[in-house]
Amino acid sequence: MIIYGVALLSACLVVGLFLGELLGSLIGVQANVGGVGIAMLLLILACNLPWFRPLAEGAPSAGIKFWSAMYIPIVVAMAARQNVVAALDGGLLALAAGVAAVIVSFALVPVISRLSKPSVEPSDSMRGVE
Amino acid sequence: MEELVKVLVSNQLIFAFALVGITIWFSYWLSDTFTGGRIHGSAIAISLGLVIAWVGGVLEGGNKGIADVEVLAGIGIMGGAMFRDFAIVATAFGVDIRELKRAGIAGVVSVFAGVVVSFVVGVVIAIAFGYDDAVAITTIGAGAVTYIVGPVTGAALGASSEVIALSVAAGLVKSILVMTGTPAVARFIGLDNPQSAMVYGGLMGTTSGVAAGLAATDPKLVPYGAMTATFYTGLGCLLVPSVFFLVIRAMLG
Numbered sequence: 244m245i246i247y248g249v250a251l252l253s254a255c256l257v258v259g260l261f262l263g264e265l266l267g268s269l270i271g272v273q274a275n276v277g278g279v280g281i282a283m284l285l286l287i288l289a290c291n292l293p294w295f296r297p298l299a300e301g302a303p304s305a306g307i308k309f310w311s312a313m314y315i316p317i318v319v320a321m322a323a324r325q326n327v328v329a330a331l332d333g334g335l336l337a338l339a340a341g342v343a344a345v346i347v348s349f350a351l352v353p354v355i356s357r358l359s360k361p362s363v364e365p366s367d368s369m370r371g372v373e
Numbered sequence: 374m375e376e377l378v379k380v381l382v383s384n385q386l387i388f389a390f391a392l393v394g395i396t397i398w399f400s401y402w403l404s405d406t407f408t409g410g411r412i413h414g415s416a417i418a419i420s421l422g423l424v425i426a427w428v429g430g431v432l433e434g435g436n437k438g439i440a441d442v443e444v445l446a447g448i449g450i451m452g453g454a455m456f457r458d459f460a461i462v463a464t465a466f467g468v469d470i471r472e473l474k475r476a477g478i479a480g481v482v483s484v485f486a487g488v489v490v491s492f493v494v495g496v497v498i499a500i501a502f503g504y505d506d507a508v509a510i511t512t513i514g515a516g517a518v519t520y521i522v523g524p525v526t527g528a529a530l531g532a533s534s535e536v537i538a539l540s541v542a543a544g545l546v547k548s549i550l551v552m553t554g555t556p557a558v559a560r561f562i563g564l565d566n567p568q569s570a571m572v573y574g575g576l577m578g579t580t581s582g583v584a585a586g587l588a589a590t591d592p593k594l595v596p597y598g599a600m601t602a603t604f605y606t607g608l609g610c611l612l613v614p615s616v617f618f619l620v621i622r623a624m625l626g
Contacts (some may be wrong), residue, residue, distance in 0.1 A: 276607030283465035310463035320452030322422030324440040328430030333542020340498040341546025344491040344517040348576040352562040358479035359568040
């Protein structure tokens with residue numbers, strides 16, 4: 244049943260966001276701390292636990308794969324609801340701060356990536372994917 | 374006409390699916406016809422989405438882009454945080470735990486480095502533009518972290534609404550630039566494997582920027598980048614109004 248996969252996904256998101264809220268209020272921050280990341284870890288964990296594995300295989304997995312495939316369309320909709328006018332209205336200061344932050348952050352990606360252990364398998368598997 | 378509007382308004386989300394589908398189809402057609410597929414269809418679709426958002430903002434004067442147009446409000450639901458987070462978590466299906474572990478320290482370092490670096494850059498720009506009080510400078514620096522950290526910090530420190538608006542604008546510029554710039558720079562910053570995607574997510578931090586930037590570059594990398602980015606805003610909300618503000622105030626004497 245496809246709904247089992249969707250239900251597992253929903254449960255992971257709700258529990259993850261709840262833990263993120265708790266973490267936020269624990270450290271006294273008005274924000275959800277890592278809720279989505281925790282939810283992702285829960286889903287990965289569930290897919291590897293024998294109890295939950297039936298929910299992540301066969302028909303139920305189609306329910307998760309569907310939402311994974313809907314990711315790009317959702318991101319396109321997300322782009323269409325951004326406050327682009329406000330970004331452009333912010334003037335030179337906002338533009339300079341935003342642009343400079345992005346350029347410096349981009350430049351640091353290769354520097355900090357060196358701290359990670361190199362992939363055992365070549366990263367070719369990640370290339371040339373649509 | 375009245376009947377059509379009635380149907381579209383009461384079926385907003387369903388209508389949004391059709392519209393987004395058409396937008397993506399058109400974007401892939403543009404990609405194939407004019408760039409031979411060199412500029413990715415999804416990158417074009419995201420850019421097109423931003424242009425549409427700008428049109429919506431100009432037409433309606435709201436803050437939700439095209440979703441402020443009544444018949445298009447479904448776009449706002451489909452592209453809102455609820456569906457975005459749901460789809461991001463779904464992309465984690467099939468993630469290789471070994472890849473996550475390999476990034477390890479680098480992933481953690483990137484989140485801290487990302488918050489510090491963006492904040493410092495924002496602070497430097499604010500000072501360069503003549504700001505000299507600690508509250509305004511910290512709030513603008515917070516905006517360079519993300520457009521959520523900006524107003525959270527501004528509210529906590531009691532910044533003026535003008536400064537808070539500036540910080541949100543800076544965060545929006547960052548988010549939009551990450552969305553559109555990532556596919557262009559991916560090759561030069563080695564963004565082609567799960568480890569660098571995790572570092573990238575941690576450094577950029579803007580969830581929507583990272584989500585769209587990686588989607589336009591290589592959807593396989595999305596879960597790795599999203600995983601670290603999700604901790605960024607929380608860390609920013611923790612550090613900026615407290616530790617960073619105290620540091621800035623001390624430096625300004």
